[in-house]
Amino acid sequence: MIKPFQRHPRKQDGGLMNNKALAHALLWLVALAPAVVAAFHAPPASSAPGDWLNFLGRIAGIAGFGMLLVAAAVSFRLPGVDRWFGGLTKLWNTHHLLGCGAFLLLLVHPLLLAMAAVPLSLSVAIGVLFPPDGGGAVWLGWIALVSMMVFMAPSLGFFGPPKYQRWKSIHRLSAVTAVFGLVHTLALSRSIESPYSQWLWWTLATLALAALVYGLILARWRHRYPYRVSVVHRVAPNVVELSLEALARPMAYRAGQFVYLCHQQRNLHGRGEEHPYTLSSSPDEAVLRVAVKDLGDASRALQSVVPGTAVALTGPYGDFFPKSSGRELWIAGGIGITPFLGRVRWLAGRGEAVDIGLIYCIQDEARALFVEELRQLNATLPGFNLTVHYFYKHGPLSSDFLRYHCRDIASREVYICGPGPLLQLARDLALANGVSRRRLHTEEFNLL
Numbered sequence: 001m002i003k004p005f006q007r008h009p010r011k012q013d014g015g016l017m018n019n020k021a022l023a024h025a026l027l028w029l030v031a032l033a034p035a036v037v038a039a040f041h042a043p044p045a046s047s048a049p050g051d052w053l054n055f056l057g058r059i060a061g062i063a064g065f066g067m068l069l070v071a072a073a074v075s076f077r078l079p080g081v082d083r084w085f086g087g088l089t090k091l092w093n094t095h096h097l098l099g100c101g102a103f104l105l106l107l108v109h110p111l112l113l114a115m116a117a118v119p120l121s122l123s124v125a126i127g128v129l130f131p132p133d134g135g136g137a138v139w140l141g142w143i144a145l146v147s148m149m150v151f152m153a154p155s156l157g158f159f160g161p162p163k164y165q166r167w168k169s170i171h172r173l174s175a176v177t178a179v180f181g182l183v184h185t186l187a188l189s190r191s192i193e194s195p196y197s198q199w200l201w202w203t204l205a206t207l208a209l210a211a212l213v214y215g216l217i218l219a220r221w222r223h224r225y226p227y228r229v230s231v232v233h234r235v236a237p238n239v240v241e242l243s244l245e246a247l248a249r250p251m252a253y254r255a256g257q258f259v260y261l262c263h264q265q266r267n268l269h270g271r272g273e274e275h276p277y278t279l280s281s282s283p284d285e286a287v288l289r290v291a292v293k294d295l296g297d298a299s300r301a302l303q304s305v306v307p308g309t310a311v312a313l314t315g316p317y318g319d320f321f322p323k324s325s326g327r328e329l330w331i332a333g334g335i336g337i338t339p340f341l342g343r344v345r346w347l348a349g350r351g352e353a354v355d356i357g358l359i360y361c362i363q364d365e366a367r368a369l370f371v372e373e374l375r376q377l378n379a380t381l382p383g384f385n386l387t388v389h390y391f392y393k394h395g396p397l398s399s400d401f402l403r404y405h406c407r408d409i410a411s412r413e414v415y416i417c418g419p420g421p422l423l424q425l426a427r428d429l430a431l432a433n434g435v436s437r438r439r440l441h442t443e444e445f446n447l448l
Contacts, residue, residue, distance in 0.1 A: 020090075024085060031070035035062045038058065039055075039059055042058070053112050053115050054113060058109075060106070060109045060112060061109035065182075066204060067098045068208075069207070069208040070208070071098035071102060072212055073211045074098075075174075076214045077314065079314070079315055079316060087320060089443065089444050100152075103152050103156075110145075113128050140183050141180070141181065141184035143180050144176065147173045154166070154171075174212065178209060178212065182201070182205045186201060224312045224313065224314055225248070225251045225312065226248050226311075228244065228311070229263075230307055232306065239291060239292065242289065242302070243288075244289065244290070245286075251316060253279060254318075254321065255283055255321060255343040256342055257278075258316065258317055260276050260315060260317075261277050262314075263309055264309065264310040265305055265306065269298065273298060276317075277299075278291065278318075278338040279316065279339075283346055290338075291335065291338045320415065321343055327413065328415060329406050329409055330416075331361065332361065332416075333362070333422035334362065334369070336418030337369055337370060340358060344374070344377055357385040357386075357405065359389055359402070360374065360387070361397055361418065362391070363392055371388065403433060409430065409434070409435060410433060412435070415441045423442055
């Protein structure tokens with residue numbers, strides 16, 4: 001039996017967590033502000049069903065477009081801003097929810113307006129959707145909606161899991177939706193008669209369009225760090241760790257963060273494309289390291305990258321770990337070990353005692369990554385306790401296994417990173433064993 005971790009006073013970070021939750025809530029409030037103003041200044045003309053349907057249709061359109069603009073505004077990847085929201089993955093989860101909500105509301109927007117006109121006549125209702133004479137602003141609205149259908153389809157999985165670069169290219173249609181949608185809204189919206197109307201729309205539109213311009217154009221030259229591959233270390237048949245040396249000012253980062261990497265090797269797939277990879281090095285090292293597993297075309301190509309290859313890095317992103325270490329339990333699976341590896345390398349370099357348990361979940365010894373280095377750190381870093389969980393030996397991770405190896409799990413900060421199924425299982429087990437949601441931290445690799 002492994003010795004239970006020792007108890008020490010724990011550190012509270014509830015205020016920081018609350019601030020991040022407020023930041024996400026603020027995005028929703030800003031997105032819905034135009035709809036709230038519209039509902040206040042232009043209520044239904046009467047209690048008739050047609051007037052209510054017309055009111056709901058207008059509010060759906062205003063709310064949907066407001067959500068779309070805020071989703072676009074937070075789509076840019078300005079390093080450091082994501083930490084206000086708990087990391088880029090959490091910020092983009094909100095971006096995804098805003099986008100999906102906007103999509104649904106904008107779909108029902110024309111349908112509700114047409115249904116409101118049905119009591120007049122069917123031809124009038126059809127004319128609301130497809131005006132026979134003029135109605136250019138309405139047709140611009142249809143162009144905006146159709147373009148949104150196209151760029152949302154991959155994110156919603158209509159055609160199976162999308163390839164990252166293809167998804168990224170299709171998502172550029174969001175600029176068409178934002179521009180045409182703004183013209184449509186300003187031309188037809190009669191809902192907001194308050195002085196705040198134009199100010200709200202132009203503020204949201206400016207933020208959204210600025211983010212789109214930054215993401216499509218300026219980000220190619222801003223916040224990029226030139227590096228060169230110095231060492232390619234084969235960790236496993238399908239995993240390499242790349243050591244990168246800076247060609248100019250090196251990137252400052254925190255352990256466990258990730259970057260977008262763009263390689264320039266001519267004979268490899270994905271040249272010039274950006275893809276996210278977690279940093280496995282300590283911030284105190286002279287070189288920067290990333291571990292890359294063969295999970296797709298671009299990561300498969302990087303298995304063959306050669307020393308001397310020029311790469312460009314954008315970042316860093318993520319807010320997985322706090323600045324200082326406390327009483328923690330880490331649960332990793334597969335390549336999800338990389339943020340923990342960077343963190344423990346950094347802690348070992350500082351030479352301070354810690355109070356951390358790591359449960360590393362893998363299928364068998366042949367699939368283990370960096371396990372020998374972790375075992376050495378387990379022997380030399382005071383307070384670091386490594387447990388390797390083999391699926392083929394122990395079965396799926398269980399509550400009994402967690403309680404056996406970490407009796408005080410309920411009083412620890414728990415960090416989880418790995419494949420989706422393991423992440424969900426470990427999260428459920430931690431909650432079932434008394435870990436509060438405030439103490440549960442997860443890092444997901446899905447940035448679509």
